[in-house]
Amino acid sequence: xxxxSAPLIELRGISxxxxxxxxxxxxxxxxxxxxxxxxxxxxxxPSGSGKSTLLNVIGCITEPSEGWMKLDGEVVYDGRWLxxxxxxxxxxxxxxxxxxxxxLPFLTAxxxxxxxLDLAGERRAAALARAEELLDYLQVGRRKHAKPAKLSGGExxxxxxxxxxxxxxxxxxxxxxxxxxxxxxxxxxxxxLRKVAIERQTAIVVVTHDEKIYGRLDRIYRLRDGVMxxxxxxxxxxx
Amino acid sequence: MNYALRDIRHNLxxxxxxxxxxxxxxxVVQSMVGIYRGLVEEALVVAxxxxxxxxxxxAGTQGPFAEASRIPGDAREAIARIEAIAAAxxxxxxxxxADRGGTRLRLYVxxxxxxxxxxxxxxxxxxxxxxSHFELIVDRRAGLALxxxxxxxxxxxxxxxxxxxxSASGGDPVAYMTLLDAQRLQFELEPSAARVQAARGAPRTQxxxxxxxxxxxxxxxxxxxxxxVIARWKHLAxxxxxxxxxxxxxxxxDRARRQIGLFTVTLLAVSGVIIALVIYTMxxxxxxxxxxxxxxxxxxxxxxxxxxxxxxAMGIAGWAIGRVIVAFAADLFPRRVAxxxxxxxxxxxxxxxxxxxxxxxxxxxxxxxxxATALGG
Numbered sequence: 001x002x003x004x005s006a007p008l009i010e011l012r013g014i015s016x017x018x019x020x021x022x023x024x025x026x027x028x029x030x031x032x033x034x035x036x037x038x039x040x041x042x043x044x045x046p047s048g049s050g051k052s053t054l055l056n057v058i059g060c061i062t063e064p065s066e067g068w069m070k071l072d073g074e075v076v077y078d079g080r081w082l083x084x085x086x087x088x089x090x091x092x093x094x095x096x097x098x099x100x101x102x103x104l105p106f107l108t109a110x111x112x113x114x115x116x117l118d119l120a121g122e123r124r125a126a127a128l129a130r131a132e133e134l135l136d137y138l139q140v141g142r143r144k145h146a147k148p149a150k151l152s153g154g155e156x157x158x159x160x161x162x163x164x165x166x167x168x169x170x171x172x173x174x175x176x177x178x179x180x181x182x183x184x185x186x187x188x189x190x191x192x193l194r195k196v197a198i199e200r201q202t203a204i205v206v207v208t209h210d211e212k213i214y215g216r217l218d219r220i221y222r223l224r225d226g227v228m229x230x231x232x233x234x235x236x237x238x239x
Numbered sequence: 240m241n242y243a244l245r246d247i248r249h250n251l252x253x254x255x256x257x258x259x260x261x262x263x264x265x266x267v268v269q270s271m272v273g274i275y276r277g278l279v280e281e282a283l284v285v286a287x288x289x290x291x292x293x294x295x296x297x298a299g300t301q302g303p304f305a306e307a308s309r310i311p312g313d314a315r316e317a318i319a320r321i322e323a324i325a326a327a328x329x330x331x332x333x334x335x336x337a338d339r340g341g342t343r344l345r346l347y348v349x350x351x352x353x354x355x356x357x358x359x360x361x362x363x364x365x366x367x368x369x370x371s372h373f374e375l376i377v378d379r380r381a382g383l384a385l386x387x388x389x390x391x392x393x394x395x396x397x398x399x400x401x402x403x404x405x406s407a408s409g410g411d412p413v414a415y416m417t418l419l420d421a422q423r424l425q426f427e428l429e430p431s432a433a434r435v436q437a438a439r440g441a442p443r444t445q446x447x448x449x450x451x452x453x454x455x456x457x458x459x460x461x462x463x464x465x466x467x468v469i470a471r472w473k474h475l476a477x478x479x480x481x482x483x484x485x486x487x488x489x490x491x492x493d494r495a496r497r498q499i500g501l502f503t504v505t506l507l508a509v510s511g512v513i514i515a516l517v518i519y520t521m522x523x524x525x526x527x528x529x530x531x532x533x534x535x536x537x538x539x540x541x542x543x544x545x546x547x548x549x550x551x552a553m554g555i556a557g558w559a560i561g562r563v564i565v566a567f568a569a570d571l572f573p574r575r576v577a578x579x580x581x582x583x584x585x586x587x588x589x590x591x592x593x594x595x596x597x598x599x600x601x602x603x604x605x606x607x608x609x610x611a612t613a614l615g616g
Contacts, residue, residue, distance in 0.1 A: 059534070061611045085538075089536075096535060098531070104242075104528050106528075115532075119541065163535070
């Protein structure tokens, strides 16, 4: 863990409210966090606590109402977005892992991974080579030509992780990545994420309700009513 | 990486079925255009067959196709004597029903003078008419064989020659016979009716009447000038070939033309709505994938390209399959279907524009998809 390193994700006083007047909802209130490289953190909290909003804010999907945010050394929000092309920002800096893998059903496993590189403008041959390398790294290379419908839940989630890592992002956001998996496969996926975080010096943020994976997190942020209630530092076992 | 193509391949059966359905609709659109062109061609073929420069008809009429026209049979001789005229021939035109072994066959009978303008020249089978009576040259769409006999009026005629593509504006196949036979058919009364007329003391019916005289001009002569000379005779009117063709196109088939045109526009509108609905449904089915693409950083042009390429692929495939269907089915239509390359190309342009317009709603929906919807269950 690189606690002494500069944070890859740094939020200061981030607030987000929806609506106004009587219908105003404060989803986030003055949230400040800092997440260093080689760290897997968990965002925990009951439904409506602001976890998804916070994930969307870090993912540059939802614009905060106020605050300051720095991702991978670049200040991206300071009262307003400082980048016009947010899709490009996501493509360059952030990898996403979804609850239900969200692989594109019309692409094979290797094409799903290569798609991210293709969107970034990488040449096809290089994109496919990198995708195959990642699938091999995540031990699902033998299924590279399978369509998502032919993959098991665990295989699909590994392919999704490979896709999230394809563009060498320093930040990975995972939304309930183990919710659709049994405890054994959930453990394997979390171990994989920890391995990725350590080997690739990545900051991984996991939104989860799954208590079984708490033991594999370096830090837990607990949210309630949009307010950061507690931060727990943990010492997970090595993957 | 072409996402549109891969998505099509992934759902190939569904896409193919949609294309086939659309192709039937676009095939009907192409058929309508072909029927319209066929209608115009059919209307013109009888007028073009004599390869004339000038049509001489009854004064005060726009005959012989748009209005009835009767002129004396000897008018041809007077016209032929005009210095600017190279050749002239008398013609009669009449719709009739022939008896073919107990079944009725509608024919458009053209009476002509052998060796003069108006005689059918390009036979596809058989020989020209050489006898003065009871020989017939018919369009092959009438279904008559060489040597076959049919009864027209009170006489039996033998088919000696076949022509192709000779139809009247109503779609009836053309039958050519000698002027004398045609005049009897058109102007001679039934014996019983003739007897009644004779008993009444009415003068005997004059049968040496024709509907029009067609003339070919000497090289360098102007049809309008010659028409003006003929018009001075008061009992005759003359019009150049181009005026006759305009009359047929814009007068005789005008309503049918507008009817088919309106129907074609309606079908194109229906095609547009169907394309829009299909693409909208396909887009709605892919909202999660679109949200995922946007979330992982796909720019809008990738999303727009995905939808537009699929819409265009569908429209162009539908157009192409429709074209093939029409090409094979054209001969099954009772009337001529003439699809010109320019019409086919024009329709392709319209289909492309239609596809672009039809995908507008889907593109709008896709661009408004919140990437956040890819997250969560």
